[in-house]
Amino acid sequence: MTGAGVRRAGVLAAVAVACALPLFVSNFRLFQFTQVGIYAIALLGLNVLTGFNGQISLGHGAFYALGAYTTAIMIDKWSVPYGWTIPVAGFLCLVVGFLFGIPALRLEGLYLALATFALALAIPQILKYFEHWTGGSQGIVLSKPKAPFGLKLSPDQWLYFVTLAVLLVLFWLGANLLRGRTGRAIVAIRDNPIAAQAMGVNNALYKSLTFGVSAAYTGVAGALSALAIAFVAPDAFNVFLSITLLVGIVIGGLASITGAVFGALFIQFVPNWAQDISKAAPWAIYGIFLILFMYAMPRGIAGSLRLAWVRLARARAGTGRAG
């Protein structure tokens, strides 16, 4: 089978497993997998920016928060049907991300990382300051949406399928975006901005747009998380969220679409395992996991899989020639 064939089969198998999952696991486990889906969307967004475009952001928690609060406020204040709040959250983040991307054009590498870090730090404080809209430290309580059309699904199951559907659409869009002309421009800017410009790529426009698209993905993830958890509060969107997202893309694999899913599984489940191993110092275990993971797979899970695949193919080609 060819590489593309294997990949297609793998994606189809993964989707089939994901669709069948609600039949086999409890509501609580399912909720955790919904969270994995949500993280995967956010990680793909961050990966487009950091992995493919080379702009490091330590502040994507801010867009996650913006998406979540957009949904929460629209439902809470204006009783908008929840389905409509997701695209609005994505669009709002697209605009804000694009605007944030313009001053960010002047910053490179570390300075951009720190500027976005400042954004992540400021978010909980800003949310608490606009108490009238955001409910201050108390946050906003929502109710979980019920399954429509009389479907016999629990709210957790319904949200799982909604998340899965959004995830598939966004991954499909993302894959197409990155495969084509636009994707090549995005990657070219990362690898050699001057050469990209010489080839006629409008660096400034593409970089800001990438920032916008990345923010939109993360915002949609935030909106879904507000629905899944049915609660938003400022302290849920602290710096640690932004750092967790960065950990997710590096562990999953930079500049890889499937890497987003691996990374999401890691950041959702490994902290829980660490908790099971040691109640006293779970984060120490998590830290050790992180470091060992980076020793074993410096290019992330997707990077290691790719390497293994190449080696396998080469070995097979070798034996083929010998035989």
Add this chain to the structure above:
Amino acid sequence: MDIFVQQVVSGLSTGGIYGSLALALVMIYQATDVVNYAQGEMAMFSTYLAWTMINAGLPYWVAFFATLTVAFVGGLLIERVVIRPVERAPLLTIVIVCIGLLVILNSVAGWIYSYIQKPFPSPFPEKPIQIGNVFFGAHDIGALGVTLVVLLFLYVFFRYTTLGLAMRAAAQNPTSSRLCGIRVGWMLGVGWGLAALVGAVAGMMVAPVVFLDPNMMAGILIYAFASATLGGFTSPLGAVVGGLLVGVIENLVGTYVSFIVTELKLTVALAVILIVLVVKPSGLFGRVAVHRV
């Protein structure tokens, strides 16, 4: 006017602490291009060691210098054991290892010493010092003094000793330095050790003010990032000046601008930095990176 002078001096004192931690960050950054996110937790851990020694009955200054020694060795070992295996890995991989280190140190400190805040002694008298009719906190003045002594020590070390010269060479051009017989790997280790030492001083000077707890350095580290960014990550002097500026700005804004409540103080400091970055992208004293086409 009295209040103004008082606030400026107290701002310089905390600013000195931000500046030293910023300097520790810049030292590692210049040598390896890595921002050490675990710097603050390393300082926190050293401060806990000092607390243990003082509680065991050692005099303050004995514990102080013993802590500096342990911090130096600890920093060196961390570089040699934890960072070295990923030396050649992509930058973000190293960043994640530093984050791993951060959560480990934080969690282990919480496990050993619990998350309850502990008072930490100051070596300086409690009685404020009066000059004219302005009162200054003795700890403020003392901490500023200690910080300045450490900075002077570092300056002399890097400027006038062979080891300091070798370290600067290793940071600037590893390949040529290696050809001259400098053991670049060990120079990096010593750099981490010195950075840990400077961080330990900052930790011990700030602990009497913010109290000792495993999360005490989180806020300080953020201000240190801000200071280093403001001054320029490529300039040690810039880091210190940036620290002093951030300390003073933070204090004056808190005193004179009434709608800025305490919760928004951090946001204001960050906004100032963002504005500086947009106007001067490599900080006030930083070198502008020039790319070859």
